[in-house]
Amino acid sequence: MAFPYVPSFIKDPQAxxxxxxDWSAWLGQSETIVDKTVTPAAGITVDSSSISGKVVAAWISGGTAGTAYVVACTITTSAGRTETRRLQIVVQLR
Known part of the structure; x- marks a missing residue:
């Protein structure tokens, strides 16, 4: 599935x-992230993820050179809102 406005990053398969x-521009002033799920496409691995303030961080490994993967981050906020943002990771030998 193509996501034309998804940020794209490059990583080596061994990296x-x-x-x-960063959800700070989207969250209300006193709103916080209370839960998160980081979902990778098949073939790439989310080793761990965490919430730090208004940012969700995920450590990602694996992938096959020459392949692009989409990783989705879904949050639930203290106001009960839910939103998903995606990024694309292009795996290339570096």
Whole structure:
């Protein structure tokens, strides 16, 4: 599935890198993130994820060179709102 306005990043298949979703511009002033789910496409791995203030961070590994993967981050807020944002990770030999 293509997502034309999704931010795109490059990583090596052997790299384990952190990727961040910054929700500060979307959240209300006193609203916080109370839950998060980071869902990778098949073939790439989310090793761990965490919430730090208004940012969700995920450590991502794996992938096959020459393949693009979409990773989704879904949050639930203290106001009961739910939203999903995606990013694309293009795996290339570096």
């Amino acid at each position: 384990v890198l952190d990727f961040n979703w």
